Amino acid sequence: MSEKSVIFAVVMGKIVIAGLGPGSATDMTPAVIDAVRQADVVVGYKYYFQFIAPYLQPGCECVDTGMRRERDRAEQAFSLAERGKNVVVISSGDAGIYGMTPLVYEMRRERGSDVEIESLPGISAFQKAASLLGAPIGHDVCLISLSDLMTPWDVIERRILAAARGDFVTAIYNPKSQGRYWQLYRLQELFLQERSSTTPVGYVHQAGRDDQTVTVTTLADFDPEDVDMFTVIIIGNSQSYVDHGKMITPRGYYREQHDSDTKPGQQIMMESFRTIERELRHRDIPLDHKWALLHAIHTTADFDMENILHTDPGAVAALYNKVASGRLTTIVTDVTMVVSGIRKGALSRLGIEAKCYLNDPRVAEMASTLGITRTQAGIRLAVDEHPDALFAFGNAPTALMELCDLIRHGKAHPAGIIAAPVGFVHVRESKHMVKPFKDIAKIIVEGRKGGSNLAATLCNAILCYDDAASLRPGRDL
Numbered sequence: 341m342s343e344k345s346v347i348f349a350v351v352m353g354k355i356v357i358a359g360l361g362p363g364s365a366t367d368m369t370p371a372v373i374d375a376v377r378q379a380d381v382v383v384g385y386k387y388y389f390q391f392i393a394p395y396l397q398p399g400c401e402c403v404d405t406g407m408r409r410e411r412d413r414a415e416q417a418f419s420l421a422e423r424g425k426n427v428v429v430i431s432s433g434d435a436g437i438y439g440m441t442p443l444v445y446e447m448r449r450e451r452g453s454d455v456e457i458e459s460l461p462g463i464s465a466f467q468k469a470a471s472l473l474g475a476p477i478g479h480d481v482c483l484i485s486l487s488d489l490m491t492p493w494d495v496i497e498r499r500i501l502a503a504a505r506g507d508f509v510t511a512i513y514n515p516k517s518q519g520r521y522w523q524l525y526r527l528q529e530l531f532l533q534e535r536s537s538t539t540p541v542g543y544v545h546q547a548g549r550d551d552q553t554v555t556v557t558t559l560a561d562f563d564p565e566d567v568d569m570f571t572v573i574i575i576g577n578s579q580s581y582v583d584h585g586k587m588i589t590p591r592g593y594y595r596e597q598h599d600s601d602t603k604p605g606q607q608i609m610m611e612s613f614r615t616i617e618r619e620l621r622h623r624d625i626p627l628d629h630k631w632a633l634l635h636a637i638h639t640t641a642d643f644d645m646e647n648i649l650h651t652d653p654g655a656v657a658a659l660y661n662k663v664a665s666g667r668l669t670t671i672v673t674d675v676t677m678v679v680s681g682i683r684k685g686a687l688s689r690l691g692i693e694a695k696c697y698l699n700d701p702r703v704a705e706m707a708s709t710l711g712i713t714r715t716q717a718g719i720r721l722a723v724d725e726h727p728d729a730l731f732a733f734g735n736a737p738t739a740l741m742e743l744c745d746l747i748r749h750g751k752a753h754p755a756g757i758i759a760a761p762v763g764f765v766h767v768r769e770s771k772h773m774v775k776p777f778k779d780i781a782k783i784i785v786e787g788r789k790g791g792s793n794l795a796a797t798l799c800n801a802i803l804c805y806d807d808a809a810s811l812r813p814g815r816d817l
Contacts, residue, residue, distance in 0.1 A: 352455055353380070353421035356428045357444055359435040359462020360391055362548035367463045375428050375460055383417045384430035385409075392430065410440060414447045421455045434464040438485055438513055465547055466511035469572040472554045473542035474586025476574045477509050486523045487514040493523070500527050504534035507618050509580065509589050512573040516564070524564040531559055531575060536624045540576040542587045543567055556587055578618055609814035612638055617811070621646060628656035631808040632783060635801040638813075639793050648786040655781035659730060659756045660805035663690055668755045670695070670729040671799055672722040674715050674739040678732050681796025685816030686803040694799070697721045715739035723752040730802070732758040734795030737770035744773040747780070756781035758798045762790035 356375045361367035368391065376382065376395045386404040396402070403420075405413040417427045431439040441459045448457060470477045482503050488496060503510045510531075515524045531539070537560035545553045545567070555566070559575065567573060580589040616637050617623060623630070629651045636645040662668035671694040673679050682694045697703055697718035706717040715736035722729065723746050731754050733740045740761055746752040759774045759782065761767050767788050774782055783798050800816075807813055 353423065353425040353427060354456045354458065355417050355421045355444060356426070356458045356460060357435045357439075357441045358428050358430050358460045359439065359464075360388055360430055360432055361463040362433055362465050362468040363391070363546070364548035365391060365394075367468065367548055369460065369462060371460050372462060375458075376430075378426060379428040380425040381420050382428045382430060383413055383420070385413075388430050388432060410443055411447075413440065414443050417444065418447060418451060418453055418455060422453065431462075432465070434462045434467075435459060436461065437464050437466075437483065465513070465572045466574065468547040469511070469542070469544035469574060472544050472547060472552070473556065473574060474583075474588055476540070476542055476576055476580060476587035476589050477511070478589040478591045479509060479577060479579070481509040481511060482506075483511045483513060484527075485513040486516075486520070486527065488520070488523070496523075497526070497530070500530050501534070504531045507577045509577050510575045512575070514569060515567050515571055515573055517569050524567070528559065528562060528564060533621075535559055535575075535578065538624070539578070540580045540582050540587045541573065542576075543571050543573040545571045547572060556582055556585060578623070603817060605817045606812075606814035609638070609817065610812055613811055613813050619643070626653070627808050628654060628660075628805065631805060632656050632798055632801045635797045635813070636785070636794060639797040640791075642789075644789070645785075648789060650782070650784040650786055652782045655756065655783055656802055656805055658781050659802045662755055663692060663803065664806070666691070668728075668730055669693065670726045672696070672719075672726055672729045672731050673795065674698075674719065674733045674761070675735040675792055677792035678734045678795045678799070681793055682799045683803065683816040686800060689816065690803060692803070695722075712742075713738045716742040719743050720746070727752045728755055730754065730756045730758070730799070732795045732799050733761050733770075734758075734790060734792035735761055737761040737763065737766040740770040741766065741773055744770075744777075747777060754780055756783070756802075758783045758795050760785040760790035760794045760798065762788065762794075764788060 358372040358375050360372065373395050376392045377397055379400055381401045381403060382392065383403045383405065389402050403416055405416060413429065417429050421427045429440050429444065433439060435441045436459055444457060448455060466483060484499055484503060486496065537558065539559040540556065541559050541562045542556045576587055576589055580587060613634050616634050632651050633645055633649050636649050637643055669692060671692060673696045676696045676698055679694045679696050687694055698714060700721060702721060703714050703717045707714045716738050719739045719742045731743055740759055743752060757774055757780055759771050761770055771784050771786060774784060785794055804813065804815060807815060
């Protein structure tokens, strides 16, 4: 009797992981609909079966694994596919974003299975929310889930800080749950440390569904109590703005058009200012102070200027207004290097004279006769001829102290004072001496730091203050 060998071929099925989109039939892709039509079995959470019911073939089985039973869902899919079934695993949004796709691939490796897997993308909740909000993700974007079920909170917090500091448009998934109420408050706190309080924030509840709501606010006014697990939040970047109730994050097309009209040197300066602004610890500061601060950091590459640059409230704007109205026509400096650093194009454009008396023939004689420094003598001569000038000091504390003494004796009444002498002897004291003059607009570089370059750039900040709102420095380069 002969024996015959019988070979049984195991026919494997296939798993298709399909993203259904945010919840509207109109947001499902044709590829997903075709996959559902060809399915022998659909595995998923029962809530989502309503969206695919019209496309199921007769006899297609729907397997409900219950909410939060993702592993069970994946195991069911493999068990059915390994028996030759064509299985579609449905997931809301895009199944590859906080969905079933990564789990199914991981489980295939764990099981050592040869089942074929195909992932069909869907419209993600953040994409649907973005379309309803306007165009908030026009530039680099990152996604962060606040669910700490499988990711430790300290890891999530590091990612939040990285997104905030990196100036990414940031979409927030899983913002709250019944047991997770404080994390969104912490995210807001961290973003406010790195971003302006006026940064646009948009959030959409139940995107694409019947009870959808769309809200646009700011980072400071955003109330975490207004959102739940069915809400997607999008935080804009430093360039985002609101127009006609919509959030827009520009890609840069119009900036390129505007920049094409500028000289190369100005383009470099503008990009430098944008970089500095992004790296400021505190950007939510008055515009005129920020304008002076950006100039100071640009000149020194020293972000300690955030701590030591003092401007009286409205000082830069007030001094510019005096220049623009013709009430301020002269800048007096302690040394010639400050004059050299003030842009000649700005002086000419505005009809301003910048002068230093240090090389005036009268200075040497006065200094020798009175036993004072040449810079002190220069300030005395300047006050005689221009008592109401803007005085800028970048080198000599004795000159600044001389001006203070002349003010106290009623011989000088400057339009403003830029106090930035540098060094170790009498430098701090000279700056303290300026502060009591409440009626004089003052810009002070606190402590030992300063220099002619700083004094000059602070003069330039005043002269081009009308460029501050558009952040377009360097027109007079």
